[in-house]
Amino acid sequence: MDVIEGQQTRPGAASRRQALNACDACRRRKTKCDEDRPSCGRCGRLGLECSYVDTVAYKKNLSVAALADTLKRMDERLEHLTELVEKGQQQPQQPEVCLQQDAIPHVAATPATYTLPRHPGLTPRATLADEIFGASPRFLDTGRVREELSLTQKHCVAPQHLLTWTCSPLTLTESQLLYPMELETKRPSLSRFTAPPRGLMQYISDPGWVSHLALNHIDFLAGYYFAHYHPSCLVLSETTFYNHHLNRTLRGTLPDDVDTCIVLLVCALGSIAAYHDGHEEWGQAEELDVGLGLFNAAREKFFNVETADWPSVQCLLLMGMFYSAKLRIYDAWHVTHRACSTILILAPLQTMLAAHQCQLFWIAYLQESQLLAEFDLPPSGLGKLANSIPLPLVPNAATDPRLAQYQFFFLALIAIRKLLNRVLLYLYSRDQSDDSHSVSSPSADTPAIFLSASHSMIAELDRQLEEWRACLPSSLHFDQYSPSEERAPPGPHQPRPTEERLRGFLKARYFAAKSIIYRPFIYRALHATHAMLLSDEEKAGARAAVGAAFMNAVSSGLLHEPLTLLFHPINVWRSFFALAIQVSLVSNSEAAAFALPNDWRLVETMRQRGATVGSLMSPTVARDDEILRILS
Known part of the structure; x- marks a missing residue:
């Protein structure tokens, strides 16, 4: 117990100090702590290092270390549940280590009251207390690391694999299901033309026209x-x-160095946003080529100056953002993979990483994870360093509320990405020890995977998702999913301000995770002969699976901004593609018709907004749209 108060002292008993805040060792053991800082009595007797994590008021003073500790506890809870499920215990008892309400850290609006823990090395050693009492799992993304260790271990939640369900009117062969990878790797290379934008066409005859960019x-x-x-x-x-x-x-004239590359890449990305905000002078002859002249100028210079250093990592990540905006999946993976590989070289060579270097690690981690979540691309192995790299903390966040908000948004993305990886691992991934899975297709075991999903595991994953939502600061906070509030905002849908866009991105991730967590229930509903055969829990789960997928599409901004301006646009489209398939299947099923979202007819409007330009930019989007037309 963290706070002991209101206890009466027995007559004649010597008064002793009661623990206002348990030390870390006692907290893990769930024992009372006779706090006597700097070392409590128990730790003093055992010769242990005694450390304290200050309890905090609601939504105040969350440290990065506290956030890491929460994620560790989540991992331990899931590992414990997995062991129980494997033993056939569908209703597990309370595990020895669990998340307590008073132990849940809450996010503050000003994170800079805490400093980033110094990074002692890339292979931190366990403390004596951990060796004696058993350490909670380190800050390791188990879900992603296991996927990286075995490329044959695939999950079956990719949108096109919904078409392998027996209720689907459209059947694709195993080779046809691989169309996203085939189309993206066989598409023509991006044009290397370096023509200036419309506003600088007077310099079109000058190969060095970028030097005419005014301040x-x-x-x-x-x-x-x-x-x-x-x-x-x-x-x-x-x-x-x-x-x-x-x-x-x-x-002077733009030199061939990394600084020039960074400036040109920033201008290339900025021209995309400016063009879609009405500044057509920054467009090119073709609308799809906006920013390409500046980008290719940067790419040519970078080819001559790239080295294994952190500024080069920044350039590669900026290139990945540009390729993602252009829906160039293979190109985005290629430069992101190079950035990850460079980080894998640099990180072990440094005894201590600066805050901005930790930031670059986690950006590369997230960018690669988003691509690996949708496409069967080879991972870099960067996830195996997640155990050793501290969570990032932006300098000056204490004095700039804007930076504080951006920082918490980024930390929330890391946490939800890890949770999504755990969902895929614990609900849908295969057992790597089973050799028969190494050659079979992801869809081969679909019925078994969806029908055998543990209700207790689903409940625990959903509880962790709600805990993540509850820990968001007030500026990014949103309400829990409710079918009664499952509606799109009324039109006209205008571009959103920055704070609303950030909140929308997090809501989209939240709804995407909830939809995937509850997907086994919609599978059962679609394959039931009648709705009466489904339990109330199964009906609620099926409703949540489709409803959350709908709210994911609404929150992502698909109705508000062009696809190319959205956060990870290919992931936004593929999530929508999964929603559209489910709506099509549910609308044609008498037993599962109850699961249709309230505004499900808006799906067609979303399809038109996303596919009109997206199908011209990506062959995957074009093929997805073709499938939706066949299903309609």
Whole structure:
């Protein structure tokens, strides 16, 4: 117990100090703590290192270390549940280590009251207390690491695998189900033309036209970059960009160095946002080529200056953002993979990582994870370092509420990504020890996977998802999913301000996770002969699976912004594709018709908004749209 109060002292008994806050060792053992800082009596007797984690008021003063501890506890809870399920105990008892309400850290609006823990090395040694009492799992993304160790271990929640369900009117062969990878790897290379945008066409005959970019041009485009892309992906420091990268670039003609590459990449991304905000002078002859001239100019220079250093990692990550905006999946993976590989070289060579280097690690981790979640691309192995890299903390977040909000948004993305990886691992991934799975297709065991999903595991994963939502700061907070509030906002749908976009991104991740967690129930509903054969729990789960998928599409911004401006646009489209397939299957099923979302007819509007341009930018989107037309 963390707080002991209101206890009466027995007559004649010596008074002793009661624990206002249990030390970490006593907290893990769930024993009372005779607190006597700096070392409690128990730790003093055993010669243990005694450390304290200050309890905090609701939604105040969350440290990065506390967030890491919560994720560790989640991992331990799931490992314990998995062992019980494997033993056939569908109703597990309370595990020895669990999340207590008073132990849940809450996110503050000003995180800078805590400093980033110093990074002692990449292979931290367990403490004596951990060796004696058994340490909780380290900050390790078990779900992703196991996937990286075995490429044959695939999950079956990819949207096209919904078509393998026996209720699907459209049947694809095993080779046809691989169409996303085949289409993306066989598409033509991105054009290497370096023509200037419309506003600079007077310099079209000059191969070095980028040197004619005036300071006001760069400042204008950089403003759009930092307003639109920067809040969700802190690759650069705004202060460092203006004081260092831009300052060095403006000393004369644009030199062939990394600073110039960074400036040009920022301008390329900024021109995409500016063009879609009505500034057509930053467009190219073809609408799909917006920003391409600036990007190719940066790419040519980077080819000559790339080295194994952190500025090169920044360039590669910015390139990955540009390719993602253009829905160039293979190209995005290629440069992200290079960034991850460079980090794998740099990190072990440093005794201590700076805060911005930790930030780059986690950005690369998230960008690669988003691609691996949708496409069967080879991983870099970066996830195996997640155990050793501290969570990032942006400098100056204490004095800038804007940076504090961006920081918590990024930390929330890391946590939800890890939770999604655990969902795939514990509900849908195969047992690596089973050799028969190594050659079979992801769809071969679909009925067994969906029908055998443990109700207790589903409940625990959903509980952890709700805990993640409850820990969000007030500026990013949103209400729990409820079928009664499952509606799209009324039109007209205008572009959203930054804070609303960030909240929408997190809501989309929340609803995507909930939909995948409850997908086994919609499978059961679609394959039931009558709704009366389903339990109330199964009906509620099926309703949540489709309803949350619908709210994911609504929250992602598909109705508000062009697909190319969305956060991880290919993931937004593929999540919508999964929703559209489920709505099609449910609308044609008498037994599962109860699971249709309230505004399900809006799905067609979303399809048109996403596919109109998306099908021109990506063959995967074009093929997905073709499938939806066949199903309609």
